Amino acid sequence: MDSEAMTTVPGRSGPPGRLELQRTPRPLGGAVGAGSPAVGEVLAEVGRSEADLRRFLHGLPGVDQVGAEARAASLATRSIKTSSKLWGLEMAVRMIDLTTLEGADTPGKVMSLCAKARRPDPADAAVPPVAAVCIYPDLVPVAKRALAGSSVAVASVATAFPSGRASIAVKLADVRDAVVGGADEIDMVIDRGAFLSGRYGLVLEEVQAVKEACGQAHLKVILETGELATYDNVRRASYLAMVGGADFIKTSTGKVSPAATLPVALVMLEAVRDFAGLTGALVGVKVAGGIRSAKDALRYLVIVNETVGEAWLDPSLFRFGASSLLNDLLMQRSKQLSGAYAGREDFSFE
Amino acid sequence: MSDERLVVRKTYKLYIGGAFPRSESGRSYAVVASDGSFLANAALGSRKDLRNAVVAARNALAGWSGATAYNRGQVLYRVAEMLDGRRSQFADEISSSEGTSQEAAAASIDAAVDRWVWYAGWSDKVAQVAGSSNPVAGPFFNFSVPEPTGVVGVVAPQSSSLLGLVSVLAPVIATGNTAVLLASETRPLPAITLAEVLATSDLPGGVVNLLTGQVAELAPVLAAHRDVDALDLTGAPASLVVELERAAVSNVKRVLLPQACEPDWAEAPTPRRMLAFLETKTVWHPVGL
Numbered sequence: 001m002d003s004e005a006m007t008t009v010p011g012r013s014g015p016p017g018r019l020e021l022q023r024t025p026r027p028l029g030g031a032v033g034a035g036s037p038a039v040g041e042v043l044a045e046v047g048r049s050e051a052d053l054r055r056f057l058h059g060l061p062g063v064d065q066v067g068a069e070a071r072a073a074s075l076a077t078r079s080i081k082t083s084s085k086l087w088g089l090e091m092a093v094r095m096i097d098l099t100t101l102e103g104a105d106t107p108g109k110v111m112s113l114c115a116k117a118r119r120p121d122p123a124d125a126a127v128p129p130v131a132a133v134c135i136y137p138d139l140v141p142v143a144k145r146a147l148a149g150s151s152v153a154v155a156s157v158a159t160a161f162p163s164g165r166a167s168i169a170v171k172l173a174d175v176r177d178a179v180v181g182g183a184d185e186i187d188m189v190i191d192r193g194a195f196l197s198g199r200y201g202l203v204l205e206e207v208q209a210v211k212e213a214c215g216q217a218h219l220k221v222i223l224e225t226g227e228l229a230t231y232d233n234v235r236r237a238s239y240l241a242m243v244g245g246a247d248f249i250k251t252s253t254g255k256v257s258p259a260a261t262l263p264v265a266l267v268m269l270e271a272v273r274d275f276a277g278l279t280g281a282l283v284g285v286k287v288a289g290g291i292r293s294a295k296d297a298l299r300y301l302v303i304v305n306e307t308v309g310e311a312w313l314d315p316s317l318f319r320f321g322a323s324s325l326l327n328d329l330l331m332q333r334s335k336q337l338s339g340a341y342a343g344r345e346d347f348s349f350e
Numbered sequence: 351m352s353d354e355r356l357v358v359r360k361t362y363k364l365y366i367g368g369a370f371p372r373s374e375s376g377r378s379y380a381v382v383a384s385d386g387s388f389l390a391n392a393a394l395g396s397r398k399d400l401r402n403a404v405v406a407a408r409n410a411l412a413g414w415s416g417a418t419a420y421n422r423g424q425v426l427y428r429v430a431e432m433l434d435g436r437r438s439q440f441a442d443e444i445s446s447s448e449g450t451s452q453e454a455a456a457a458s459i460d461a462a463v464d465r466w467v468w469y470a471g472w473s474d475k476v477a478q479v480a481g482s483s484n485p486v487a488g489p490f491f492n493f494s495v496p497e498p499t500g501v502v503g504v505v506a507p508q509s510s511s512l513l514g515l516v517s518v519l520a521p522v523i524a525t526g527n528t529a530v531l532l533a534s535e536t537r538p539l540p541a542i543t544l545a546e547v548l549a550t551s552d553l554p555g556g557v558v559n560l561l562t563g564q565v566a567e568l569a570p571v572l573a574a575h576r577d578v579d580a581l582d583l584t585g586a587p588a589s590l591v592v593e594l595e596r597a598a599v600s601n602v603k604r605v606l607l608p609q610a611c612e613p614d615w616a617e618a619p620t621p622r623r624m625l626a627f628l629e630t631k632t633v634w635h636p637v638g639l
Contacts, residue, residue, distance in 0.1 A: 341401055343576035343601060344408065 050201040057200055063231035063267055072262035075306055076299045089333045092297040096130040097155055097321045107142045110135055114146035121330050131315040140181035155185035162253035164189035175213040185218040192227045207244025220248035220286055225264045226256040234264055238271035242283050250286035259289020269307040288321025294332040362392040364399055365545035367406030368555020374398045384449025392538045395563035397571040403559035404577050407501045407528040410556030415498045415526035419474035429551040430466035440540055444512055447537040458513040461616055469520035476525055476624055491635040496628040498526035499604055500579030503572040505586045511537035513615045518584050521623035523557055531560045538562040573597035580604035580627050
């Protein structure tokens, strides 16, 4: 890298003279992610070899564990009331990826989930639809049909979800299957075994290959932070996914405990913020697993606002992967509007 | 050094979901004796405490109503035993808050223990009285069986701090309902001590949830809460009753209205209070196939 690249933080639209730089060596694996030319520069720096990648990831500043947890805990005490609360509840509804990922999923269950996604509260048309439904790949065509004509996207998990234990060929076939079925978004899992044993290049290549297989579909990369052990690893995996071309980075599959936590979300949001400063690419964050109450959801929104700013308070850049959360949001919303606490039978079960 | 011992004063808390939390609001109020002297501070429950109590009661309902009637009776009998074991503490609290003599307090404790035993016996017998096998013109057995209504909000009597409280609480839980109870506003101490008895009597957490605080603040929230299935307004002030009844309409709660003045709790009980919070389920079963 020449001196210009070392000293300049690339902006979203660099000066014309920089075009030369963007054509510097292609990263590992070949596929460039995230569209922005500036991403190519970071890739060029980190992706020339496995050793470069390792140096880059291990050169990231460490996460102060106590500090991150204290920061998340202090933000969680913030009180959101009245009109702000109502705004937050409706925003959270719009950010939900309504999820069902069970072995027992049937087309009927997916269709009723889709009906709920289109109109979460049948008694109140003012409630906005959710962002997406998140399902297994074989049910994508069912969901696609059920959601035709609505703004709700179809997200499909893929790449041997939830363990990610399959060959790359199988994983890519899984992705193509979902894309052909009509999935608008693909939730892939990283190979945690490879990541934890330090084979970062392998993980990066996999993300890039999946990104390529996604075509027009958005790619969410699941880090499964519950298995990554440290916040340093979460930060590294976040960068790895973003460099690989992720449109979203996602905390968890929901199959492993602990799933999403506030400090983990904080670390990932900081990574997203720093990556945006570095490359200009806006990457989204999805928190999934264990978020059941409206109170939790509002806490995440506070952390988003305080860490990356208002731009991320939008379903295109922040999502909740959840199922039972939606009912609690609806109950809290009806409490805000009517003054009386709602009963759990006032809203449909998933 | 002074011979005078520093008195350890209890800080009373709420009883929600089997635990003793402080009020979410952090508020408390002074409880005074009948002669106006300071007794203790009690938690001033808020509507969020009430919401938490309803959630706890709802979560406990499946387990408690699903337990065998015999088992519920045993638990209630155990409550009577535990209450009996703490009679001196109850006697002090009742006589100071109600301004009665120790003898009168002891008599009301005896009656309260007997009341638990009475309802403990009823828990596996109420189905025989409230249920029936019905003659029908067809090849069917036809049964009507009583089932608990669900989560019952109870406004406890304002003057009889222990016997009155037990007389409204025991019939609700004996049949398998779970309860959210607003204790007497000015005489809450025996109620909280009763909560300590319940917490050590094998009663599953959440079956009884007890809040102290202002009835005028909490009762309307309880009456409007759509996850509450029934209301016992025995201790509600007459000025509030119409408003509470109206709020209870939104999800058609069963409402047990208060009598014109607080009844004499020492009188022998009847099954009336149990039957007020039971639903009837009728099943048709084909014969002989």
